[in-house]
Each structure stands twice: as structure tokens, then as C-alpha cells.
Amino acid sequence: MNDITQVLEQIQAGDPSLASELLPLVYAELQQLARMKLSREIPGQTLQATDLVHEAYLRLVQHMETSWDTRGHFFAAAAEAMRRILIERARRRKTEKHGGNLNRISLAEDAFAVEVSPDRMLALDEALDRLADEDSVAAETVKLRAFAGLSMEETAKALSVAPATAYRHWSFGRAWLIAEMTQQQ
């Protein structure tokens, strides 16, 4: 039995304090999944971060009898984990670019198809932290969509709000972040 599934079941059984334990597990799972996929598939290809989250979901959670609440926990953890993976990757890319570090980025991290510069990615990360301080729901909405790849409806379910509300959070969070990043430049 997978640890993640176990934790999710315990959360479902009514122990929400376990939610914080999900993050490291999901993080490791995503890394491993990425590596595994890369070792099997065509060389030179790239992975979509969000696809990976979905695949992890299909592997781990789909077959559980889970409420959307529980799934929400999973996706929240996955979104955060994927954010960290991508940020880590951006950091290393940056160091590497400045010649500080010749270590190669791990294969798994290197393979994500992210078409933004490391700088932009790091700026987004910081802005997201600030947004979380000001409007945590909006920040959560953006994370679920951008890092876990949830659709509007799924995001709404994960947040237990109506789709229209989720859409408002998303539009606001998105605009807020872009404005913030523009100002920081």
C-alpha cells in the first residue's frame, strides 16, 4: 500500500492533521514518476509538469473511494510539490547559467517543458508567496491550476466553492501576479 494512499485514507477517516505529511510524499512520488517516465520514453522529450500530477493522481488516488475533499488535499499537496520542483529547477538553472555550478540538473527536473525563464519562474514564486499573504484563496486557486493542472471545475471542487467563484479567484490571482511581477522587474 502506497504511503500517499494511506495518508489520504487517514485524512478521509477524519485526521486532517496528517495533511502536512502529504507534501514530502507527493514530492518524492512526482520526482520518481518523472524519472521513471523518462527512463522509459523517447529520448529528448519533455514532460508537462501538470500531466505528471494527473498521472500521479490516476495512479494513486483515482481508485480510492475518495471525497472531493480528500482529493483536494492531494492536489493541494501536488500543486505545492510541483511548484517546489519547478522552483528548484529554476534556481539550479540560474546558478548554472552564471557559471557557478557545473553540476547537471537531475534528469527528472531537466525534462519539464517549461517555457519561462528561470528568473520569471522565481519571480512568480515570490509573488505567489506575497499573494498568499494577502489573498490565500486566490493564491491557492492559481497553484491548483498552474502547478497541478486542474480545470476550472476541478479547482472549484477542490476548493469547495462554485465554479464562478473559482473563476473570479483565478482571474484576480492571475492579474495580481502578473501586475506584481511587472512591477518587480
Added chain:
Amino acid sequence: MPDQSRAKEIFVTAIEKYQPAQWPVFLDGACGEDGELRIRVEELLAAHRQNDSFLDHQAATIDSGVEETSGSIIGPFKLLQKIGEGGFGVVYMAEQTKPVRRKVALKIIKPGMDSKEVIARFEAERQALAMMDHPNIAKVLDAGATDSGRPYFAMELVKGVTITEYADNNHLSTKDRLTLFASICRAVHHAHQKGVIHRDLKPSNVMVTLHDGKPVAKVIDFGVSKAVSQPLTEQTLFTRYGQVIGTPQYMSPEQAEMSGLDVDTRSDIYSLGVILYELLTGRTPFSSEQIRAAGFDEMRRLIKEQEPLRPSNALQTLDADTATSVAANRACRPDALHKLVRGELDWIVMRSLEKDRNRRYDSANSLAEDIDRHLNDEPVEASPPSLAYRAWKSYRRNRWACIASATIAASLLIGLGLAIYGMQTSRRSEGQAIAARVETEKQRLRAEEFAKKATLEAESSKDTLDLLLGLLAKANINPDTGNEYTVREALAGLTVENASRPSPDTGGGTSTRRQKTQKLPPQVAVNLHLALGKAYLRSKNDGIAAEHFAAAASASRNVFGEQSLETAVCLRKLGEARGSKETLEQAIAIERALEAHENLAVSLTVLGRWLVAQRLDEEAIQRLVEAERYFVPRPGVSLDEIPQMHLARVYRRRGDAPSEAKHLTLAIKAARNSLDVDRNGWLALGKSLRGQQRFDESELALLLADSLSSDSEADSPAFYLGLNYMDTGNLAQAEVCFRKSIQQAKLRKDSSRIDNSEWLLAEVLVANGNSAEAVQHFKAALGSDHLNSQQSLAKLMVLGLDFQEIADLLKHYRRQLENEVSEESATPSKSKSAGLLARFEFVDGNMKRCFELLDLANLRTLGTDTQWKLLISRGHLAESASFTQNASLLYSSRQPGKSALWKQTTHARALYHLHDFERGEAVLRDVVEKSRELNPRDDYLHYWVTYELATLLHWNGQQDEARKLFQEVASKLEEYREGRAVLWGDSFNDRISQWECEILSKSVSEPETMLARLEAHLARASDISGKSAVQALFGELYDSLGEYAAAISAYEQNSLMLPLDFQVLPCHQIDERLVELYQQTDQLERGKQHFQALIKRRDDGLPAIHPRRAFARVHLAKILLQMNGQNSETRNLLEEAQEILSHHKTVPAHVTDEIAELLDAATKTS
């Protein structure tokens, strides 16, 4: 800071309720006097309208919206059922009620496209589409948008299957396929005449329906592709997990280019060519696997540059089963199909697939006409491309790169280092540019002229030589020429402007072909002739080289004028090729006048070199000294261009040792400054130049290597220098070098090099008349290596030494050895002598005595791996195994290194041969570990044994570890491919691709991919061991897929192809598996025949006691045991096997036990 939640509220209201144009008014009211709040909301609204590549990437891929389902109403259409799905979207059968009641096909485009734009594009073409009226074209009726905003197209409903499917299902003959295809061409032509280009022709857009029982092809989707066209990007072609969703197999090079170059009717002709290719051969020019494996950029390169195989050649690359089924689908046999396609159909297809669209058929109709001609047995218009054309095409292919750089160059007037002699020119242009900027109007005009010239030059050059040579190499082996040219023929074919000479006929055609003449621009002609001349000069074809240089010179005079560097270079090369002092003087005069000192130095050196060869020493010295004055060492200078080197040579001839030494030192210095090469590099270069008999340059390189060597370094340059001096008759120097080599080899205890050097020194001494000392050295050489001994004897005899004396010498020596060996006490000297004596016996064929002696021998003295291989090939595996084991123990305790490790590897192999896998594995593991410590620049051994161990483990069922090791090797190969790892040498390239295949076969799970790779490798494998290895892999793959028939035939091929003395790959397991498969599939009779054939093959080719002869018998016995009533024969076989194996000491128990059991069974059942 304004109130966050208030700002959010106003922002959300603005975007949900108001159009952007209304925002200012809305904000006036909502924010009132609060300026900060207003600024904040305006920021947010501005941000709202911005794109963010990361954040929005998701929105596009996720919000796919609602799926239309059967029963939905879309505009005037009611969806009935889904009839197709693809990368573009979904196709439904739908019913239209107004204005007429009819069924249509409704194609709903996937989300993510701007429907307004799509529909606008469609509207733009609607009129043209409406004018199309052709029985073979399905009409596009309407376009619109669904409620969720997705564009759709309504089309005439075609009930049918794709053309390829139809043709295969109905086993259409090639002739019928062509007829059907020609009708498509005419339909496409009709569309083209109405100004409509399809842009996405592929089999799935060509449907076949039956009308009155006759097949009618219909081209669908006209107009759709253009409307939904989006720029070709990685995104549009590959989705998640790298799947290809576009159809790049059918895409023309100009479409793949993505340069925005307008796509025209000829793009459709290309796609038609691909369809025809597929109809003829069952595959596309580039397979989807090939494209998928290539990745985006590589895929584009492939389509733009890679010449596909001709259809007939493509047919030949199919494996037997596929070939049979492809042919059966065309109602004929594989060889007949090949014959049918070869020639005219090849040309027709290849003409349609030309990369340069100007060379394709000018219309779809011409393509149809050519097909008609073929069907009517008239000569076709298409013809095999000539070599001259290939050269031209290659230049064209690189032309864009050239022009692009020329444009930049023209503005900056620098960086024109593209030409063969680009460096000087570019410096000159730079100078001109600076002058232009600061000086008068007149000079500015000159500079402009120069820029023009520079542009011309850049356009024409792009290192024409490399291009050509690459091309020539290709021409020689190009599979699609279907004809073998020699390099020389290929060169002849390239005699540029005059493509009037008949091109080599590749296919036994009949027609009078119109040869298209390619007239090259003169500046291209200069470079082309120069390049050709150099190629000929290099292949020592001075006469033809001279013709080309003469042509280059005359072209250069026209383009650049007499007084130009270019013309001077041409003249220099001409003079060099002709050996004409006069011509060289012309070049020198021009260069002197232009004060082009670097060039002048080269020309003077060439002249000096020629004078040296003519023994005109005085004049040579004079010219070379002048060259020396102008000569500046710089990167890119070839060794031959260093004047000091030639000066040293003249001085040597004149016996002026101090001057020789001085100039050699200078030459070495110059060479060092010109080339950044280390000791091993110089050594390798020296050896290679030696191999090409370029002794002067070789000498220089070797001297450099020597000056950088320490005495104890392996493979001393002195040895090769000695050989060089021997070859050039400088015996005094040779003597010095061999003495040095002996001394160095002794330091390293490199016995074989000592022997060789001793022998060579002896030879030199004899030649120098010092036979007294020579005898001593011959003796030293005689001592250790029989080969050297024989050569020594022969030499002594030739030199007239008394035969009796020699024979006595040898006999005496042998007796001495025997005496030493027969002594009671075990001394190091005795053991050495035993080893030496064993070689005498070995060569004399007294194996028994040889092995006795070897038992006594100090194994350190036992020569080379070659000898172990000899032992193995003679079937003495056990002996070789135990000796190698001892030898490797000895080596590894005292002198761990490559040589010892190779010996150990040989030992492991000897163990496999006797099926002692356990010990073999242990030995290999040891080598793998030890070889890790070797110099990383020399890690071939390590990866080789890792690979060998992985293979062994794989066959013994230890898959996990095997895979890990294969991956280790694979990652090394990747590093090597990416240039991050050291090259092991060209000879390994073949092996590497085989490795790759094997590694993949054990890590790739998709059989499709694997099959394609294996096929590709089979086509590429150049030697029989490579081919048989691929068969083994095929066998394994089919076996794993449960396709036993195919597995059996692949295994059988492997078994019967595998070189008899092949040491590395296991053959035993395959034979074993064959036995099982024969039983499983109830084909014992076939098995019997196979193993009988195998026994015969091994009996014929292997020594009497070779274990493989025994094992083949054991396998046959197993088969026979399953077939009743042949048991006396079975017993005989097993007893023979026992007898063969009895010659070996270390046969493992499991082998002997198994044979005993089988014998037992055979006895009982009889």
C-alpha cells in the same frame, strides 16, 4: 496601500460585466475619488489583458469545454454519430434539415483555436472552394462555430476507407494502385487550377468509395487545412508524452521549414509523392517511428535534408515477413515487386519528393501523365538524379545559411572566414571596411564593391570542400543510388558546369532523358574546382587535379581578376599539381605584389619543397629561407606548410647536422604553435602520417611527441621514428632511435617491444655493415618471439650469412632452452625458457609438448593475446583458460593494467566456451571492477567488459542487474554521442550502434519502436557478426511477443550466421531456446534439420576438439530423443560429444552430468 478586497471586487465586476472600452467610465464611478485604488485596479486590468506563458499554458490545455455528443444540434446540423477522431478534432455524421435534407460529415475542430480567425480564413477561400467541382473531390459545404466557440466544417459525407486501407484490403496490384493514384493527382490538379491548395494531403484525407462496384477516390478536407493552419511548432506537433499529432510524414520540406515561406501547389505534389511511396512500398519515406524518435528539430532537419531511400531500396530493407505481406497486398512476390518498382517508379516518386520544389513535377497533372506513361510503357519524364545535380543540391541546401551570414558580413565587412581561403580575405575586408569608414568617397565605393564580392563569396563557399567530400563519401555508399560508384567516378560526375556529360545510368532505363543543365555561378565554380582539385591531389591523381586547378584559375581570373589572392591560390595549387615552377612563380609574383605575406610564405614553401624533390638544393634553400622570413606559425597551418621542416631535410641531405637540428627545432616550435595537440595526439598523428607514407610530416610529429615524452611512457615515439628513418634510408638515425626504443622498452619491461626493437636494430646494424653486433641483437630477438626469429633468420639468409651458421644458431638456442628446462631446480630462468620453448613447439604443431612446457613456464613470458586466441581457435579452451588464469593472476599482482585485464577477459571467454558460466561471470566481474581504475581516457575496456558481463547476465536470466549494466554503457554512449566522452576510435562505431540496439532491446518496452530500430540496424550492420547479433535480438523480441515462428527463424539465422570463432556473444542459450521452441511448436523435424546443418557447419569449420562441435551434438540429441526410434543415432551423438569434451580439462560438472543423463535416457528408451 489600497483596500485589497475592494480592488478585487471592482476588478472582478469590470471583467465580468463590462467591455474593456467601458472600463474607464465604470472605474470613474466605482473608485470615485480614491486615486490609489483606481491605479491599483487599472494595473490589475492591464495585467488581465496580458499573456503569461506559464500561467496561461494551462488554461489553453485544460478548459476543453463541453464535448458535443450525438443528438446535439449544431447550427443547422444534428449530430448522428461519431465517425472519426484525430489530432485536429472529431468528425461526426450529421444530418442537415435546412435548406435541404441531407447527411453530411461535420468536423469539429479541437479547442484552443480562435474560431473567428479560423472562420475568417475559411470565408476568404470559400469562393474558390465553391468553384471546385470534381468527382474525386469531396465538397466543403460550410463552416461555423459551435455554441462553445469551436469551429466546425460541414463536408460532403464520404462513406469509405482510406486509400491505403482500401488498396491493401483488396490486394490491389501496383498497376491498379497507380491508376487510382493518377485519378487523385487529376483531382488535386483541378483544385490547383481553381487556386486551392490542400496543404494536408495524406491517406486519411483520400477516401475510396465504391461506385457501381468500381473504386472511386475522393480527396476530402480541401480548404480545411488552410483555415485551421497554425504555425508549426513543437506544441502543434507533439503533445503530452511526445506523441506526434500532426502528420509530418506527409509534410513537404518547405512546410517543415516554418520560415513562413509561402506554401504553394508544389507542396501538395510532395505530399502526393509520399502517398505514392506508401502505396508502392507500404511505408512512408520517413516512418512515424523515425520521426517520433527524432524530436522536433531533428524531425525538421530530416524532412528538409535527409534524402529518403528510393522506394525499391525501401522494399529491400523490409524483413522477410513484412516484405512477403507487403508484396501479397500487391498481389505479387517480393522480388517481383522490387523489380516492378525499381527504375521508373523510383524516379517518379523521387522527383515528386525533391527537396527543392523547383525540381518537382510542375503540376499534379504532369505527375499523373508520367504515371500514365509508365503504365503505357512509354519512357517517363522523371530521371535518376545525376551526381552533378546532387552536388548542386547540397550547395543549395546550405545556401540560406551562407546568404544569411553574408548579409551580416556585408554590413560589417568582417567575419567572412567562410571561404576555403577565407581567413586572409576576411582580414582584408575588415581593413577595407575601416578604410571605407574614414576615407574618401572613392574608397567608400570600393568598399561597397568589396562587400558585394564578399557576399558573392560567402554565398559560394561554406566550405565547399567539406560539403563535396561529404557528398562524395555518400555517393560511394549511398543506398539509394542503387549503383556503386567509385570515388573517382563520382568526382568525374561532378565536373561542374557541364552536366552535359551523361549521368551514370542507375536503372537500366530506356528513354531519352532530358538532362537538365545546371550552370554554376563562376564564383562557385572557382571553389568547386579548387575543392575537387584538392580531393584529386589528395588521392594522388595529379593529372586530373591539375585540370581542375586550371579550370579554377581561369574562372577565378574572370571573377576576381588576375591580380587577386584567389587567382594566386589557384595558380599555386596548379603549380603544385603540375610540378610547374613557372606557374608557382606566377602565384608568388601576384602574392608579392599584393604583399600577402602569409600566402606568399606558403607558395614559397611549396616551390621550395618541389626544388628539394628535384635536388636543386641551393635554390631550394634560397626560397625556403625567404619563406621562413614571411612565415608566421598560426592555427590552421598544415605541417607540410612549415618551411623549416623542408630546410632541415635539405641540410640533412647535405650532411649539415647543426643546421638540420636548428631547423628541426624551429619546425617543431612552429608546429606547436600551429596545432594544439598533446603528446599522444602528436604520436597518433605521426603514426597516421607514417601510414600515409608522408614521412617528412610524420617525422616532425613524432619528434614533437618524443620531445614531450618521458622514457617510461608506453608506446615510445622513438620506435616509430626509427621505422620512419628506416623507410627513408636514414640508417644512422634509425640505429639511434631503436637503441633508444630498446632502452625505453626495458624500463617499461615491455617485452614484445624490446623484441621488435632488438630485431629492427639488428637489421639496421646489418645494413650498416656491423654484422658482429647485429648477431647479438638477433639473438636477443630470437630469444623471445618466434615470428621475429623467423624474420631474423630470413633476413640473415638474404644478407648472405651462412645458412648453416644460422641454423646452428637456432638449434643451439633451442638446445640451450631444452637444457635449461630439463634441469631439476625451478629457477626463474628455467620457467622463462620453458615458455620460449613452448612457442617453438606451438609453431611446430606439437601441442602436447607445448602444453607440458606451458605448465612449466613462467606465464609472464607468454606473449600476446593473439596467441591465446590461437589456442582458443584451435579448440584448446581448457588449456587456454587455465593458462590465462595463471597469467592474469600473475599480471594482476604485479602489473595491473590493460594487458592483464584483457587476458583475464579472454580467460572468462574460455570459460563460457565450456559452459562454465559461473566462473566466467566471477572473472568478468573482477575485470569490471579492476578496469574502473584505468585511465578514464582509456575506458574502452571497462565499458566493453561491462557490456559483456551484462550480456552474460541477461542470458542467464539475471535481468535486473543486466539492465542496470546496459544502462551504464548506454549513458556512456550518450556522453560519447554528445561529445562529452572520449572517442574510442572509428573502428568501434559499428560496434557502438550494435550496443545501442542491444541495450535498447533490453530497456525499450515498445516492440514497434524496437522492430524499427532493429530493422534500421540490420540494414546498417556491415559485418556478419553484427548481422547475426541483430538476428538474435529479433529472435528475442519475437520470442517475448509470443511470435514463435518468427522467433525460430530469426534464431536459426543467428545460429547459422554467427562466425564460428566468435568469442563474445553466447550462442549456446539461443540453441537451447531453439530446442525448446521446436518442441513447443511441434516442429521437431525442422529442429533436426537445423542442428544437423549446424553440426556440419561446425565440423567443417572448427578444429576437432572444439567444444562447440560437442554442444551442437547435444542439442541434436535432445531433439532426437523427442522423436522416437532414433536412439542409436542419439547415443552416437552423445558419445561423440563426450569424446570431444574429454580433450578439455575443466569441463564443468553440469555439462558432463547432462550428457550422461541424456545418454541414460537414450539407452533406456531403446
